Amino acid sequence: MSTLFPSTVEVQGVSVVYPAKEHTVTALDNVSLNIREGEFISLIGPSGCGKTTLLRVIADLEQVSSGLVRVNGLSSRDARMARAYGYVFQAPALFPWRTVLANVCLPLEIHGIAKAQAQQTALAHLERVGLQGFEGKYPWQLSGGMQQRVSIARALGFEPKLLMMDEPFGALDEITRDRLNEQLLRLWSREKRTVVFVTHSIPEAVFLSSRIVVMSPRPGRIVDVIDSDLPTDRTLDIRDTLQFTEIAHRVRVALQVGHGVDH
Amino acid sequence: MASITEPAAAAPAPAGIVRGAAVAAWGRAGPVLTVIGILLVVWVAAAVWLNAPQVIERTLSAQPGWGALDLIRLTLSMDRPVLPAPHQIVLDLADSVFGWPLDSPRNLLYHAAITSSATLLGFVMGSVLGAVLAVLIVHSRTLERSLFPWIIASQTVPVLAIAPIIIVILGSFGLTGVFPKSIISMYLCFFPVAVALVKGLRSPGVMELELMHTYAANANHTFWKLRVPASLPFLFPSLRVGIAAGLVGAIVGELPTGAQAGLGARLLTGSYYGNTVQIWSALVMSALLGLVLTGAVALLERAVTPGGKR
Numbered sequence: 039m040s041t042l043f044p045s046t047v048e049v050q051g052v053s054v055v056y057p058a059k060e061h062t063v064t065a066l067d068n069v070s071l072n073i074r075e076g077e078f079i080s081l082i083g084p085s086g087c088g089k090t091t092l093l094r095v096i097a098d099l100e101q102v103s104s105g106l107v108r109v110n111g112l113s114s115r116d117a118r119m120a121r122a123y124g125y126v127f128q129a130p131a132l133f134p135w136r137t138v139l140a141n142v143c144l145p146l147e148i149h150g151i152a153k154a155q156a157q158q159t160a161l162a163h164l165e166r167v168g169l170q171g172f173e174g175k176y177p178w179q180l181s182g183g184m185q186q187r188v189s190i191a192r193a194l195g196f197e198p199k200l201l202m203m204d205e206p207f208g209a210l211d212e213i214t215r216d217r218l219n220e221q222l223l224r225l226w227s228r229e230k231r232t233v234v235f236v237t238h239s240i241p242e243a244v245f246l247s248s249r250i251v252v253m254s255p256r257p258g259r260i261v262d263v264i265d266s267d268l269p270t271d272r273t274l275d276i277r278d279t280l281q282f283t284e285i286a287h288r289v290r291v292a293l294q295v296g297h298g299v300d301h
Numbered sequence: 302m303a304s305i306t307e308p309a310a311a312a313p314a315p316a317g318i319v320r321g322a323a324v325a326a327w328g329r330a331g332p333v334l335t336v337i338g339i340l341l342v343v344w345v346a347a348a349v350w351l352n353a354p355q356v357i358e359r360t361l362s363a364q365p366g367w368g369a370l371d372l373i374r375l376t377l378s379m380d381r382p383v384l385p386a387p388h389q390i391v392l393d394l395a396d397s398v399f400g401w402p403l404d405s406p407r408n409l410l411y412h413a414a415i416t417s418s419a420t421l422l423g424f425v426m427g428s429v430l431g432a433v434l435a436v437l438i439v440h441s442r443t444l445e446r447s448l449f450p451w452i453i454a455s456q457t458v459p460v461l462a463i464a465p466i467i468i469v470i471l472g473s474f475g476l477t478g479v480f481p482k483s484i485i486s487m488y489l490c491f492f493p494v495a496v497a498l499v500k501g502l503r504s505p506g507v508m509e510l511e512l513m514h515t516y517a518a519n520a521n522h523t524f525w526k527l528r529v530p531a532s533l534p535f536l537f538p539s540l541r542v543g544i545a546a547g548l549v550g551a552i553v554g555e556l557p558t559g560a561q562a563g564l565g566a567r568l569l570t571g572s573y574y575g576n577t578v579q580i581w582s583a584l585v586m587s588a589l590l591g592l593v594l595t596g597a598v599a600l601l602e603r604a605v606t607p608g609g610k611r
Contacts, residue, residue, distance in 0.1 A: 099511055118517055125515040131508045135530045135606070144526065145516045 045108075046200055046232045047073035047096055052105030054091055054258075065091040067257035068105070075199070076230045080243035080250045082289065083296065088258020089236045093204055096234065097125050109200065121149065123200040124193030128208055130185035132177040138164065138188050139173035145195035163191040166225060183207075183214040190222075202234045207242070216274055219245055227270045240293075241277060244268075244286045252289060254296025262292035344387055351383040352376035385578045393582045406562060409586045416564045417590055419479045419551040423486025424544050424594075430487060431494025431543070438495075439502045439528075456492050460485065460550060465557035482554035482563070489550040490543040497539030501532025537602040544594045552587060564590070 054066040066088045073079050081089035094100035095107055098114040109117035117123065132141045139160055146156035164173055167187040177185055186206055193201060207215040223246055226233055237243050243250050244266060252262040266285050268276060276282050349372070356375045361367045377386040394409065401408040434452065438445045464485050471481040505527050513523045555565025564587045571580035 097515060099514065118515065121517055123515070125512070127508050127512065129508060131512050133509070133527070133530065135533070148513075148516045148518045148522050148526070 045072050046075045046077075046110060047071070047234070048106070048108040049092070049096065050106040052092075052095060052107060053103050054088070054095060054100060055103040064257035066095070066102075067259045069258070069260055071251060071260065071263075073232060073234060075232055078226055078233045078235065078246055078248045080235045080237055080247040081253060082237055082240065082243045082250060083253035083258075083293065084238065084255055086255040086258070087253040087296075088255070089238075089253050090204055091258060092253075093202055093234060093236050097123060097202055099125075121145075121196045122198060123202055124195065124198040126186075126189055126193045126201070126203040126206045128205045130177070130182075130189040132185055132188055132192075134177055136176075137173065138169065138175050138177070138180070141177065141188055142173075142192045142195065145192060149196060159195070160191070163194045164188070166194065167191045168221065181214075183210050183218060186210065187218065187221075198231070200232045200234070204236045205238070206235075208237075215242070220274060222246065223272070240286050240289050244282060244289060245272070245274070245277065250285075250289055252292040252296060254293070261296035262288075264288050264292065341387055344384075345377070348382065348384045348386045349373055349376045352379055355379070355383065381575050381577055383577070385581050389578050390581045390585055393578045394585060397582060409564075409567065409582060412562055412564050412567050412583070413586055413590050415479075415562045416482075416548070416551050416555065416587070417594065419482035419554065419563070420486050420544065420548045420590075420594065422479060423483035423488075423550060424490050424547045426483065427487035427490025427543060427547060428494050428540060431491035431539075432498055434491065434495040435498030435502060438499050452492065452495060455488070460489060460553050461556075463488070464550075464553050468554065468557055482551050485554035486547040486550035489546040493539040493542040493546065494536070497535045498532055501535030502528045504535065505531045533606060537598065537606070540602075541595045541598050544598055545591050548587065548591050548594060 049069060049071040052066055052069045053064065056063040056065060069088070069092060071092075081092060083089050091100055095102055096109060096114060098118040107114045110120075110122050112120065112122070132138075133144070136144065139157060142160035142163055143153075143156045146159060147153075151159070161170075161173060164170060167190050169184065169187055169191065172180065172184065172188075177188070180188065190203075190206070193203075207218050210218070219242060222233075226246075233246075235243075235246060245268075247266055250264045250266060251260055252264065253259065254261045264285065268281060268285070353372060353376055356372060356379065360375060361371065364371075376382070378389070379385075382389070397407060397409045403410055405411060434448060438448055467484055467488075468481045471477075471484065509527055509531075510523070513527055516522075518526075552563070552565040552568070555563040556569055564583050567583035567586075568580055571577070571583060
């Protein structure tokens with residue numbers, strides 16, 4: 039199994055503890071998770087369950103208090119320095135003084151790629167998120183959904199094998215979110231990148247993922263990992279099938295159990 | 302009136318457009334013209350009021366039976382009035398600008414050029430100094446704590462007090478002319494630039510900084526590709542304040558030297574000889590120069606800022 043699907047991300051016994059005045063806050067408590075190449079993993083749970091912290095630990099945006107994180111066999115810091123992943127934040131975080139094209143070029147510029155080649159690559163990425171023709175616009179001229187698609191194109195910059203997304207569609211309306219979910223799924227099934235996706239929406243997690251990691255708060259830990267065997271070429275209609283409802287039900291139950299332990 | 306409205310009724314659309322355009326033009330210029338009109342009326346009234354005692358004492362008291370019209374006519378055409386009337390200043394300005402060659406000391410444009418050369422030199426030096434201070438402060442907490450009190454304190458010293466000191470010290474090194482004036486101009490210029498740039502360079506949020514972090518960007522990249530462009534919207538308003546303050550600095554720098562030329566020198570000689578019209582002309586010329594200089598900075602901002610309005 040492990041030779042067929044090498045681990046892209048290995049998380050072993052990771053804890054993140056924030057020192058505070060009165061009592062320490064445990065954001066992650068002894069969490070272990072293996073993510074194989076080509077998987078679409080969703081981290082789901084109520085706020086405060088450490089799902090974003092787990093993502094940030096993998097991305098080397100947060101330091102572990104104990105435990106081990108390996109990305110492509112490297113430490114998370116070395117993986118970041120090797121530009122092993124693309125990261126999409128909750129907000130688009132586009133630079134307002136740059137055009138759409140220049141925003142997508144930013145990581146390539148920093149990487150030292152020649153301007154002409156960077157622009158060519160950036161244009162290709164913009165086309166993959168369906169934004170051809172918008173490269174000359176400024177961010178404020180685009181809708182929220184389009185801005186987030188620009189930020190996805192930007193994250194695809196170095197052609198990373200690993201794409202990490204922290205509630206990227208959380209601020210969008212449901213119709214836009216559905217459309218972007220479908221686009222993201224097609225992008226994933228076409229290119230088979232590994233995706234780690236943080237969300238607090240059950241339908242979103244079930245629709246997108248090949249595996250759903252359910253987490254619970256205080257302290258943040260994994261309560262269940264649910265495999266999904268929905269067909270790869272699914273469309274939004276699949277939400278009305280029994281198979282989809284069953285998986286969604288299992289996720290809901292796991293979330294309730296995780297919550298129940300606490301009270 | 303009826304002959305105008307009747308064809309308009311036959312073709313209502315063009316008439317509506319014409320009237321609409323006239324209304325729009327008035328909408329834009331109207332408030333400005335109204336304010337100017339009110340100011341002129343108040344000014345003329347004040348000139349009559351302030352100049353009346355002198356006129357009555359020196360001229361009218363010898364002519365019994367004088368009326369209000371005599372008073373108004375004489376108060377608005379005095380040689381050395383307490384407050385000159387607007388038209389006196391306009392005539393004096395026009396005579397100075399158009400009646401003399403550009404290199405004559407009687408031409409106010411000559412003085413404006415001298416003052417603006419000191420202002421521009423001081424503005425460039427002040428902006429560079431402000432930028433250097435801001436970068437140092439942003440990069441080091443220690444420097445922030447050691448520099449900021451001095452920067453604030455420097456601005457609490459009245460420029461009128463420090464200007465003669467600077468002029469005298471630099472003069473003892475043989476430095477005279479434009480340079481000492483521009484030092485005083487720089488002294489007023491650097492402060493708004495430094496304060497605004499510190500704020501601007503610190504304006505990127507956590508998310509933008511973390512984004513650069515995920516690209517394994519070094520400090521250089523973060524500075525030039527994120528902090529500097531993010532600081533421009535803070536920088537340009539401060540440059541506009543800075544160049545106006547620099548103009549004041551240059552004019553103040555011309556006062557204590559008994560400078561031969563410059564708008565400050567014109568103000569000084571005007572007050573020596575009680576030539577109030579000359580003082581007011583120089584004042585109006587400095588105000589116009591200030592408008593031109595801040596306008597130039599605004600044009601520069603438009604040229605440098607991409608994406609037009611945000």
